């Protein structure tokens with residue numbers, strides 16, 4: 001049996017709902033062997049971010065080299081990268097190891113408002129990492145920053161996707177979680193020619209901590225297994241939908257999603 005592998009280069013969330021922890025859980029649930037390079041440690045729970053402690057560039061590079069020189073990976077995702085120095089170093093390593101199945105989740109601000117990317121690092125992200133992305137997965141506020149425009153509606157989102165494609169990302173997914181005025185939730189994918197829309201019902205919940213990380217990790221896992229972007233997009237959307245639906249109700253604030261839900265439902269369905 002082939003063992004598919006995926007690497008996450010991201011921050012640690014002590015609360016377990018986002019960041020490295022969400023990524024590894026998602027990889028595992030989708031039958032992909034998960035590996036990590038940690039860029040920053042955050043002291044975080046469902047109530048917010050209580051501390052951010054970046055890891056040295058040297059330590060980030062060493063972690064990636066340890067994986068690249070031995071295990072290799074079938075796909076990778078980036079999440080919280082924090083600084084332009086880390087972004088540049090990560091980009092160099094992606095090039096060195098000739099990794100192409102690269103998902104860039106341009107994490108900027110935690111749901112509670114804490115900054116997970118320094119302002120001056122946005123340019124580094126655009127210049128160095130975006131051109132290496134097979135797919136970039138911003139939420140609406142992140143797409144606004146990267147495309148340098150305001151997004152009011154779906155047409156604006158399509159324009160922003162085109163802009164990010166021009167900057168070098170081969171595919172652009174702009175997620176719709178922040179479009180809180182609409183009852184349905186639409187995620188869009190642009191491949192340079194056509195748009196694909198995935199629509200789901202908006203679930204009313206305060207427990208959406210880590211949705212972006214989990215979605216991007218599911219996408220990465222499917223790409224690691226050799227799926228094409230369209231198929232990976234659909235599976236990632238299904239994964240996050242049920243993870244939000246079956247939330248765990250833990251913590252006193254914005255709780256995590258349920259990373260078990262997708263596999264458990266699949267197993268239940270195969271029993272009946």
Ligand SMILES: Nc1ncnc2c1ncn2[C@@H]1O[C@H](COP(=O)(O)OP(=O)(O)O)[C@@H](O)[C@H]1O
Nearest residue numbers: 139175176177178185187202203211212215240
């Ligand atoms: N309330 C919700 N109901 C259903 N799906 C959601 C909800 N909120 C977010 N999602 C889904 O979770 C994923 C992450 O969305 P979003 O919240 O936009 O990103 P981020 O977590 O990066 O801010 C997307 O696939 C989006 O469609």
Ligand SMILES: Cc1ncc(COP(=O)(O)O)c(N)n1
Nearest residue numbers: 011018019110210211212213
């Ligand atoms: C370490 C880390 N990385 C990313 C996020 C963003 O979380 P979300 O997926 O909810 O946008 C987070 N809160 N913490």
